[in-house]
Amino acid sequence: MMQQGDFKGALDFLNKAIEKDPENVDALNARGVANLELKQYAAAQLDFDQAIKLNSNTYKPYYNRGRNQAAQQKWQPALADFSKAVQLAPDTADIYFNRGVIYFQLNQFPEALQDFSKAILLNPQNHDYYYNRGTTKLRIQDVQGALDDFQHSIQVNPRFAKGYYTLGLEELLSKNKEDGCEHLHRSDELGYPEAKQAIEMYCKN
Template identity: 30%
Template sequence: MKILKYFIPLLIIACAPGKETKRDRFFMQGNDALSRQDFDKAVAFYTLSLENDPDYARAYNNRGVARIEDGHPYEAIQDYNQAILINPEYHDALFNRAYAYEEVGKYDQALEDINYLKNTFPDSAFVHFYKGLILTKLRDYPSGIASFKTSLLLDSMNMEARVNLATLYFFTDRLDSARQWLRSTLALNPNDANAYNTLSQIYLSEEDYQNALITINRALDIVPQEPYFLNNRGQVYLKMKDYEGALKDINKSILLDPSNAWAYRNKGLYHLAQGEFEEAVRLLKEAEKRNQFIDDLYSYLGEAYLGANQKDLACESWKKGVELNEERSGKMIIKNCQ
């Protein structure tokens, strides 16, 4: 989730009148370019604004937004750092830095920023919700459940929080609780595609492939061509051994969103099922490079290495999976690496 803030300053920071006027003009031009998604121009205008006032925290923040939107999260973090150095209470920059840290897989740093904001805004449903997202990336599911519950106490109609809470119940094998939250969510909003998507994953885990397919198709009826839903339908087809249907959906998912690490994982599983172990390793490593939260990635990577007669690498992968609380990796390492 992106926390993007574009503000034209209301208070004037002391500087020479000529430079002050130029600073504000370049800043507004940067905002205009940002709204048009012309990120290179936005960065250039914010830089000109900063040349006229090097202590203009808002320009650093907005330049960070332009940079992260343009695929440069590390440079964005540097801008947010500078904005916060100038104004330690700049909450918008702290939100944005947490998102940037999340983008590059620095979840501990993201959590540190969110905890600061939680202490500042203890009654913000969104802060607790976002903390739950970060805790999910850290695989601290009990704490994530607690954060989503707190968020829902403050805003019971947050559908994203409801679905994410159900997802964590699913991850912790509390399937009845997960189903209850999803059904109550669908009662409130019968067109919540994310709820159908998660419900499909529950059916998939129970090997009820027909209902898994029905519910993921319902999600796609609501949001056609959604890459994550297409990828998940591909996973259902994999379980049904409809490999042609699986590959078609997974390839379309990657075409629509090349950054979707889950799709690379599932394409790796397709090649694993075909006994094409080297290609499976390549695709699973592609998924790993994207620094996204992916369940059971290392358990499957280890399985692909084992199939490619690289047992040492297989055991290393399963060891990493165990460190990330992958239950399947624990079973694989006991079976193959003792």
């Protein structure tokens, strides 16, 4: 049900499963995710807390509790949960990615770069990993490194409109108007809303 986006239907199903077996960690974790998707953060927190209380050696409740904290901009508790999840599942790319996002929010850019790079090492086929590492490199003035990462993001996903847009803007700032405008046009073709205005400003003369 959750795969189809029916989180309310999933909640009904999971409530019954947990009623029958209150110590079902997987069901508690899944119900927490459904509550998180429905923005019912307090209920999600209770589910993840209970799942962890029943089994503190599985990474998913920590990972999802971290996502729940991050959704409420509670960066430090989210960081603690993602760090615990990393200890339990050190080969899971998404945990490093999500922790990298938290480090970025905390302006801890070297740590964010390290986590995004680890995520890419574990899964080099995710455009978001490259994009976020590129954004982080911009914050430390590594413009060429950022351009390389944005380029990678659109190679991995040729329909990643935001990647074309950001790459195009950075190329324009680097005095590469031809490539910059080409990438802005591609972003516009893919439906990125801000591309049209950028084309009007930078690519009409």
